Amino acid sequence: MAVKSIAPYEFEQKDTVDKFPAPLLYIGWEDHKMFCAPFCAPMPPTMKFGELVKGALPGMYGAHPDFARIDWAKAEWFMSGKPFTPDMDKTLAEHGIGHKSVIRFRTPGLTGLSGSCF
């Protein structure tokens, strides 16, 4: 189906990558809804995955008591819902992470405040 309109109805997409300082990355921590929704942030494609984990995530998620307890070696990662194993030394681009990609991570054994997934 398509929009029904009286005249041609084609506009530029509002959020093409060229309009941002860097491609947008969405990122969510499973079972930790204290952070009410996944985050959205521009991340350079040249950023190493390890830099994302060590550099960016603490600022985003550090307020949660579980965060300090994460064993990153056990973390499970998903891209668009499918499991993948990141290489901390490779860049986001090398992982195929591009504009508006969504990644999630699960930290087994950590299920939020009193196990409530918050």
Added chain:
Amino acid sequence: MSNVFIAFQKNEDSRAIVNAIVADNPTAIVSDQPAMVKIDVPGRMVIRKSTIEGEIGREFDLQEMHVHLITLSGNIDETDDEFSLTWNQ
């Protein structure tokens, strides 16, 4: 059978309207809520001009109800003498 309902702001006129509805609809269920009163009737509700006039002691145009109405539910039919709400099922 599903209920039709109507709700009014609580005031002197609507007191009379509610009394009239209860008189004309024996199965009416009246529920009082803060500042409003809601009346549910299974299937069909009828509001009669003549009954309201009896309650209120003066001529009453059914369109005056608009001043006090809060909400309603059901298919409407309106004549000079009667206003009804119905579900067809």
Added chain:
Amino acid sequence: MDMKVNKKLGLKERYNLMTRDLAWTPTYQAVKDVFPYTEYEGIKIHDWDKFEDPFRMTMDSYWKYQAEKERKLYAIIDAFTQNNGHLGVTDARYINTLKLFLTGVSPLEYMAHRGFAHVGRQYPGAGPRVACLMQSLDEIRHAQTQIHSLSNYNKHYNGFQNWRHQHDRVWYLSVPKSFFDDAVSAGPFEFIVAIGFAFEYVLTNLLFVPFISGAAYNGDMGAMAFGFSAQSDESRHMTLGLEVIKFILEQDPDNLPIVQAWLDKWFWRGYRVLTLVAMMMDYMLPKRVMSWKEAWEIYAEQNGTALFNDLARYGIKVPKGWEQACKDKDHLSHQAWNVFYNYGAAAPFHTWAPSEKDMEWLSAKYPDTFDKYYRPVWEHYAKEQAEGRRFYNGTLPMLCQVCQVPMFFTEPDDPTKIAYRESEYKGMKYHCCSDCCKHIFDNEPEKYAQSWLPVHQIYQGNCFPADVDPSKPDFNPLAEVLRWYKITQGQDNMDFADSPDKKNFEAWRAQATSN
């Protein structure tokens, strides 16, 4: 001449002469040039005269009754203002619901006014035209009575003063704004199914009745007056919505699938907007009339079921998202309030964690879910706050491309798992919060690819004041966004506990009880 034959025209006959008999089919101009917007949606109308007028009100009665309502309403507003009625509300937390109302809802009333003027010009049928124009007139009434009623609150509390500016810019206000923009930018038939039926008939009871009843319960006669007075017009609007949908369905069997698709879409779009109402009812009212769940059961489940049973004779089915919405009723308000608690620094109203007493009520109203899923986070926040670490989320959230709500909604059968849905359009990924929003996106990607998503706009650099230089080392993007929102840090936002509103309210109330 026999004058007596005229005397007893019935209501319907008289009304016909006063409305549709005034119209004629143009011959000097082509009908399609006079009414150019009626065909492109694919709706087939064969006989506009088959439309049943809902309420047969002529302009003279309209002026008479509406003026009476206005006189009463403004008398109450004046009295409320003169008596410092705002100090009589239960607690200053309550006033935050009014801020949400003025910034989120009143601008929609105005959009409804313009939208109904548009369709009230465009329908070739005289009956619906007149009814739509009357509704257009009512809707500007609602916008204005709300602006006027809340004007006195604006004089004494923060968060009302920039409602116009904020409605078009602030992140969560894009939820109601995009909802109405979506409806008005659709064709005239979709508009009336969206607003007249799906929103007015199926959903507005949930907005107005419990909320306004709640206002009364919390001692706010001003809001009660405008709310109930608006609602008295609403019954006319709801009836118009119902009559229009029956009319469209009766005109041609080909209309059914189109209308059903719109119902699926607009039930869901409206339901998503009501997220704000859910949290208002359960978390923002100091005294509550009923829970969101109870209101949902009365006004959506019972009444909606009656309505859809009635429409079943046309082949109409309960909207697609209905079942999920019913499942969500135990979770929606808790999850939503957490969003605002998270981002309380970026909203022009105050947020707070529920008190122990509030939680007792929530636990009693939501016995299956509150203690299990939601109490821990509120207790955690309270503890953090007591230790001087009130939690504020500093990173911007991912938004749904369609409803524009931060992606907090969980899977229908698992309240612990956030739902993610992904689509691709013209080589770009698009994300939605639910099957229904994804479905809406996939049907009309050209439309939703245009969405002005607040978070993306911030990252594009479109949400800073003109005097800002982002290349300067001391550039603080979030502070600049707040400036652009015209939110005064520490005054309009942040936790209620530390707000000037709370302090002022207490001081003013103290003045009333001692010298």
Added chain:
Amino acid sequence: MQIDLRTVSITPLRQTYNHIAERLGADKPASRYIEGTMDVQANANFHYRPTWDPQHELFDPRRTRIVMQDWYALKDPRQLYYGTYTQARARMQETAEADFEFVESRGLAERFDDAARRTALDFYVPLRHVAWGANMNGAYQCAYGYGTAITQPCLYAGMDQLGIAQYLTRLGLLLGNQGDLEAGKHAWLNAPAWQGLRRLVEDTWVLKDWFELFVAQNVVQDGVLFGLAYKEVDQAISEKAGPTVSMLTRFQAEWFQDASKWVDAVIKAAASESADNQALLSQWYGQWRARVQEALAPVAQLALGEQGAQALERAVAAVDARMVKAGLTLSA
């Protein structure tokens, strides 16, 4: 505990909404008209283009060739917002109701002079369709215009026209019967005298530029027609047969006074904005003035016979004078 809230004396934090204070140049209390009108329309960050007009935004100043720095300069001198609007009209309708009631209860309609009755029915009854056309146009201006200051009174005027159509219908039913409404509609659709006017009304229905439509409808057509119908024709009938028709059309006569105040203010503000606006408005005025005059000539004659032409001249001259005063230039 009884709290007497009236005893509390509070210094307000602010006097009005910020966008209003900016317009007033100071934080001071604002009228309900101002708070309920200024900047009420959204003007930024529309999410989707309308499917019915993809070339424009939902609200878009480019739907007219008139250009304003600030569309809220087009204020309504009557300061009508919904509350004052409905209360003003309620007062007028109360008078009208009393007049209709008086005419009916005293049997004035039955005793009315038959020739005058015929003229009144033949002339006023088809005008209910003209008012219907004006109602369509009021809705158009409100829907596609820019800024609440102008779109709001456009809808009010459109709804007033619906009310006027309904009063004319009642006039027809009171002086005549349902058959006279049918005959009036038949004349409207077929009689040569009405076709110029009907063509004019239908032509205004396809105008795209809402401000040009304002000139065509509210300035010229209303201006000339109401002058003709509720001054000239009314006076002529009164002279012959007494004030019965004047009573039944009092609403229209009062409304015309009221609406003209607003229309003149709008034209004055738009024309004084720029030479381009002034030229365009003058040009539109000239064009529509010619069309309206031509369309109304046979109608004026129908009501007034030989006197019709002069009466029409006077009605046109009155609008000319208003427009000159509002700053327009009349074409030769």
